[in-house]
Amino acid sequence: MPDERALLEVRDLRASIGSYQILHGVSFDVRAGGTTVVLGRNGVGKTTTLRTIMGYVDQTEGAIAFHGEPILGMAPYAIARRGLGFVPEHRGIFKGLTVGENLRLASPDESDWEIGMELFPALRGRLDDYAGGLSGGQQQMLTVARALAQSPELLLLDEPTQGLAPLVIDEMVTALQQLSSRTTILLVEQNLDVARRLADDAVIIDDGRTVAAGKVAALEEAADIERYLTVSMAGAGA
């Protein structure tokens, strides 16, 4: 029986880093089982939104609820233990550790690594390789696989295709599509094509505020939508 309540609810979120206020009121829901994408131009606060949800930002106001329970103000590890996984913008793999050690940190139980290995077979033979020696795409795969080893209920992904070659982007998108059937995903993406392929729902942020939210298809129809999105990406796609 589907849960009526959204898995993640963000209400009027404000956040500051240092003396700069970045978020001025972000609100949206993430439906359980779906994939939601956060869109917007550079610098509007998309990454800050994810990081705030994950607990990395101290100066905050507003409310964030996961399964109806407030998590704003909790430490990142506590939020992670509630069932959130995080794949940060700059991959966040531990370069001095091997692939296996990266995974082991997420879970000492090697059977948990299977999910990630299924989605990204390229990692299988490379458990003893140093993560720093992997290609950009492989590092990105490792970050996702590592997060999956903890079986998160909600996976936060910050621009997972950034800086990747088109072929690798395809691989990643296919893997994420497979993933979306079992994990709720909240995704930040600038690549509209990727967003279209992966997400059902979208939230558009501008200047630290939510300006639109709804189904991806519906938003695309909206006349003035392009001014909120990355100019170069408008019209890109297969």
Add this chain to the structure above:
Amino acid sequence: MTLPAAARTPRVLLIGAVGLAAVVVLALLPWYVTDSYWVTVAADVCIFAILGLSYNLLLGQIGLFSFGHALFFGAAAYILGNLTTGGMGLVPGALLAVCGNIVLAIIIGLLTIRVSGIYFAIVTLAFAQAAYTAAERDVLGLTGGENGKPIEGLPRELNINVFPENLYWLAFAMLVLSVLVVWGIRRSMMGRVWDGIRESPLRAQSLGVAIPSQRIVAFAVAGGLAGVAGVLNAMSLQYATPNELALDITVQALLITIIGGPGTLLGPLLGAVFVRVSAPLIDQWGRSEFVQGLSEVPQRALTSHALMLGLVYIVLVLFLPGGLTSLGQKLRRTRNTLAVDERGGRAAGGRMPPDHAQETETSIEHHEVTRGPT
């Protein structure tokens, strides 16, 4: 919070008037402070206030945490000592010492041009300690070893043991000049650029600021001011010794800046008063009957200037990072927060007040979790 334009002008005038009055009152100090010992203390405060202003330019303004500031304090003293024992007059010697110091500061600035953060602190420490140990062991014969180098050619009028008020006036005049220089920098475009560099070097760079050249300028000015302080200090001691290059001097400069209030103009002045006047005060208290009556260890504990400073310093860093100058602000804000609580809500929207960090902390404790660094 900016006042409306109409209210700003009287405020500036008020500050100016207060400042001028303070200068006059302090200039007349030797006439109402009759104990010559305290006049020498006053001179000492001026000297260290200049040093504090110099250190604050680096730490509080452009954002460079130096752990070797003693180098600039002691080097000028040694230059003066060497020049005067070599026959040069006091005045040209002093001027050359300050100039030499500026050159030294520029050299150090160039050497450390690409070094930042903690590495900068350590490399400046290394330079200062190298100079200190070299001076102590008279490495090149320039420093006279542990005894130091005497300052020759000091006229009787500037002998602090005979005419302390003259040296006080000289130091005070130099302090007023230094304050004007620093005030001028703070108000200038360059000062604002330095603030930007301190807050976010990346942002400054992206806005086109040439950070390296700004650093050199900051070094030059800080070196010059520290040189003035070092020369004055050498004149009052009549010697240039390794102690002026010791880590303790850098720590004093740091304490003065932090206790007074980093990044402010008034801070180093208040800090110098606090740090340098508390020592003789504690000594006096130490001679009181009560303290004399205690056994050895408690006596040493209560009269330890360093311990008292250390404790005050820790308390300030934890609870009042803006130093003494921010005390007034903090008291005002506490009153405001209490008022807001009565209205039953947090401050609405806009900029998050820094006190918010405390509020968040309580809710964290409620959730029984702890935070790591972000």
Add this chain to the structure above:
Amino acid sequence: MDLGTGVTLLMNGLALSAILFLLASGLTMIFGLLNVVNFAHGAFFLMGAYVGVALFRDVGLLAAVVGATLSVALLGFVTERFLMQRFYSADSVMTAHLGQLLLTLGVSLCVTEVVQIAAGPNLLPTGDLPGFLNDRIGLVGGGYVDGYRATIILVGIVVFVALAAILRRTRTGLIVRAGVEDADMVQGLRVNVRRSFTATFVIGSAMAGFAGLAAALYYRGTFVTLGEEHLVLAFGIVVLGGLGSYLGSAVGALLVGLATVFISYWWPPGQTFIVMGLLAIVLIVRPQGLFGKEVARA
């Protein structure tokens, strides 16, 4: 220099290196994981020396070792848990790192002062060491090493291997190694790195305390500037080896310890001066040291 003298100096250098390694490794791991340079490390070293010597004179060697290590470990715990943790959320007036740095400086001032207050300004000698520790062991070419220095070299090696094993093979070690690279990400993987911070700080401090006692026994006495002098050397080592690199602290300690002993044989006044000069050059040319992580340039 004849063979005998060379061998003796080598042994002295290795013993000093062992002591410096014990001091510097804690410092580098604290920086690597917590990202703070613990200026109080020298004061912890000093406290270990004084507590240790006092216990050694009154009770015995074992009491000295236990007392020095545990007392400083406790001090480290109190410092991290009640003082430094307050800075884990950045405040706009003073950034977290600067605040922690300044705080450790304050702790250093207070602890150093308290030690001097309690023990007085004079040199505190240890007197003779028990048993074979006092004896001289003859080596090749007429050189020798005294029993104590030979022991401390062995202790240094054992500690190095033990800590390396913990880092490489245990989960705690894995967390520390990952945390040195990216503590935030470790938190994002459900690990409460905070506990590792405290543990690293405490262990690092305890080692500093133990190193202090070791140094006091090496010099056959302790004096008030012990902490200051060695802290500067420790900084040199961690920078040379690379801030945050365990292996770097060992290699750096070896280089600095040997250099100090040999330079002070050939040119006594130049000892600290040269080491400091070398340190400055390293920082300017290659700030990340031998094994450290890349440093962002200004």
